Amino acid sequence: MSIRKPPLDTADAAVEIEALKADSFGRISLMRGPQGVFVRRDLGHVPLWLRLPAWWLARREARGLQRVIGMQDVPLLLNWDGRRLDRSYMAGAPMYLAPPHGDLAYFRQARRVLGQLHRCGLAHNDLAKEANWLVLDDGRPGIIDFQLAVRGNPRSRWMRLLAREDLRHLLKHKRTYCPQHITPVERRVLKRHSWVRDAWFATGKPVYRFVTRRLLKWEDNEGRGPQP
Template sequence: MTTDAIEVAALKADSFGRIALMRDGDGLFVRRDLAHVPLWLRLPAWWLARREAQALRCVSGLAAPQLLRWDGRRLDRSYLDGAAMYQRPPRGDLGYFRRARRLLQQLHRCGIAHNDLAKEANWLVLADGAPAVIDFQLAVRGRPRSRWMRLLAREDLRHLLKHKRTYCPQALTPVERRLLQRHSWLRAAWFATGKPVYRFVTRRILHWEDNEGQGPKP
């Protein structure tokens, strides 16, 4: 554990931990600290952080945060110099979306489905214009060729194509348009059951107001 790290800036604080930009002798990194999580949420907060640590171990070397340390209370990951998609929109940037699709393919070959890419906050536009993904708390690990993982990978791709439709619609191919129109049973089940529960918990119980990670509400 790094003992001489200093906090540079607070990035986010919610019921599942506090995220801050830190600096130590090796440079900048990002820390998720569970120290101030309410007692009744410590188990799910620990479970989510542990899940993220396990996923980050699988994506070493890709355009995603690299796991530095996880001790059960603090998760340290590498810092990526970039901005969220909604903060630096890749309008008309076909190259961004081509590289983003290759990044997804790499993640999926590693046996990782991100499972939370509908949120623009989880897509970064790096300083050089390249894509990266963050926040692997809900990522699923498994055999890349299993039916379940292929289904989740397809949903990851559909979420990317939705962003492409928003920022680079003229570049959508006929195959991509058909994929956007094809809704899986998983999506139907989420909208029928999971999403209402998610909204109730996050908005009524946890009082989150970030529009599900897509920037401040208008």
């Protein structure tokens, strides 16, 4: 794919400051380049037999981020060259380390950000995980990890359904941290399960668990999401 050359030349002379996470699908590092700090996913560390799915997921993230270039509260895509995916760094902490207890402003803004994403024709699809929600240093929400994001026409039935699932995941976090502010309408959204979610629990989730726990030996404890 051709992705617009980044405003910052991150490919050169960047050094790793800190490893943020490493698993079978790559190593995520905080890097310092000539223009400042950014986050890199490097597929160079991925075992050969997993290169293809890892590349596919990284490309999916790059394409998703490309669609929302210029949007606040999501990482800015800096570069994707088929092996390294560079994104801007957003200073903050994941939701499970900095829980937004009683912080209605956080959840209001999070809902706005989700709305913007969806209007751009992007559904995130991995927002049950608290690790993918940041509480930024100024208290605003940040959304990361677009590996499972889906692009499409925001008016299509499919995208509207995925958007509703994203919203449901946000509302589950709100129910955990801000239950006193859940509105009756939000309670109804929380109760309404889509067939996508039911199909996932019946088939996808057991397969996912087998692959991640047995084959990849992931601990699966990063950012436990609330249960459905």
